[in-house]
Amino acid sequence: MKRIAIVGAGVAGLTLAVETNAVAEVTVFEKSRGYGGRMATRQADSFQFDHGTQFFTAKSEQFAHFLEPCIAQGYVVRWDAEFVEIESGKIISRRNWAEGPPHYVCAPKMNELARQMAAGLDVILEARVAKIVESGSRWQLYDQNQAMLGEFDWVVLSIPAAQAFDLMPVSFCARGPIGQKQMLGCYSLMLGFTQAPPVDWQAAFVSEADISWISNDSSKPGRHGPYTLLVHSTNRWAEANMDTATETVIEYLLQELEQVAGINASSADHVGLHRWRYANIAKQDGERFFIDPGQRLAAVGDWCIHGRIEAAYLAAYELAQTLKAQL
Ligand SMILES: Cc1cc2nc3c(=O)[nH]c(=O)nc-3n(C[C@H](O)[C@H](O)[C@H](O)COP(=O)(O)OP(=O)(O)OC[C@H]3O[C@@H](n4cnc5c(N)ncnc54)[C@H](O)[C@@H]3O)c2cc1C
Incomplete structure (x- = not known):
């Protein structure tokens, strides 16, 4: 099974994890103490x-x-x-x-939905991903203390656009359009x-x-x-x-x-x-998620569609269907 790292346990990250968990070894990294991101209490x-x-x-x-x-x-x-x-x-x-x-x-x-979605998933809380480094055909994730969090075939960023832009490897083909998103x-x-x-x-x-x-x-x-x-x-x-x-x-x-x-x-x-x-973020035109199969990187969030829970869910659900076909 391929190993997928998902960065961010908001609605988008958890949706993606729920959708791919049966066909891949999925780990979600979340910097906060709880699940849900902006769906917060x-x-x-x-x-x-x-x-x-x-x-x-x-x-x-x-x-x-x-x-x-x-x-x-x-x-x-x-x-x-x-x-x-x-x-x-x-x-x-x-x-x-x-x-x-x-x-x-x-x-x-409000964060009860996220808590329920996270049940049965491998979610590591209080784990901030600070660096993503290529290692052969895999990606290594590191936290802010330079400790390695793991090595993965795919990395998906489900965090706000500006944070995704800062964290993503420069080789990710969607850097340009993601950098334009204004939250x-x-x-x-x-x-x-x-x-x-x-x-x-x-x-x-x-x-x-x-x-x-x-x-x-x-x-x-x-x-x-x-x-x-x-x-x-x-x-x-x-x-x-x-x-x-x-x-x-x-x-x-x-x-x-x-x-x-x-x-x-x-x-x-x-x-x-x-x-x-x-x-x-205001309603967006264009891609509903970003995926780079060559680099095995993707990024998703409400910011692909609109600043709404439903948008975060749909963007991640649609990315999951495309990602599953790549595994
Ligand atoms: C004040 C406010 C009011 C809102 N009101 C509504 C509303 O009434 N109705 C509605 O539908 N929507 C509303 N929204 C929007 C809704 O909350 C979002 O659309 C939705 O929660 C986005 O989900 P997401 O998973 O894309 O991102 P997020 O919820 O932002 O999840 C991203 C997660 O990634 C984590 N993270 C970030 N960086 C890292 C890192 N480096 N390493 C590890 N983890 C990281 C964050 O801690 C967070 O948990 C509101 C938002 C806000 C802020």
Whole structure:
């Protein structure tokens, strides 16, 4: 059996591993302590936050089919949120997501889907791949301490485009187009309350402001902790403020929250901030994955299609079908 190294245990990397595991010896290397990448959950005392992906949809038959057993087993569930659109500080529309196509979340937390996918796979956590070196007809992977992580026939990078560009061997034929992909940043403000603020909706798209999204995270199904609010900055504001001090970003986003939605968060018992350097990417044309059969290298991620869970899944699923034919 050929040996495949997959770098990154987000949705794309795990999809690829699940799809190829029966026909190859697959190892996934993940730099973090947990699975899921940007489909992430953070615990702060008793407060729980999905500080990356908020919800996901299934527009393609392939992804809907993949989700069927996850829904049947209860760790992917509909979130029938009371949803509003806020423009220039005013609610301009309101509807319940029970009416219309499903908006899914994972339960009891967003990274549960990744945890389930990783079961039965060889995933090595807290293993950052820092260097990939050719050795005869194989690739050797090294961590940041120069320790060898293993030797493989194929290497697939399922990490954000800029990181893939930095890590991939220069001989990879897709370096040019991958180097052109532009991912954008985002700030996630996490607010925990023992006394819930007076908000009569659970999810909001915001326009004409520097925040783009507000949700009552603890209202998602399967959560039993105290009230939490999650606020996302716009990508534009984050890009302009990537190096701004954490306290300044928090102060500004709290002001915006009050101005846009009338929510005064001064009574919050927990205030946290996460900076996503590579959060999202606009819809892409072109290749849905990158593969170089001559070099036995590939790269994939949501950034091939669109910054969405469904896109990460589809790009990796399609790469897996092509890769299997090469093994
Ligand atoms: C704030 C935010 C909100 C979002 N909201 C939504 C939403 O509501 N709906 C939706 O569908 N999508 C949303 N997304 C997008 C969604 O999260 C992504 O499309 C999806 O998670 C991408 O999956 P991926 O596997 O391609 O990449 P990632 O999830 O980024 O996975 C890459 C993995 O590689 C690891 N890694 C990186 N470098 C290395 C290395 N050198 N060695 C080892 N491991 C490494 C990382 O730690 C990470 O776990 C959001 C994203 C963010 C950040």
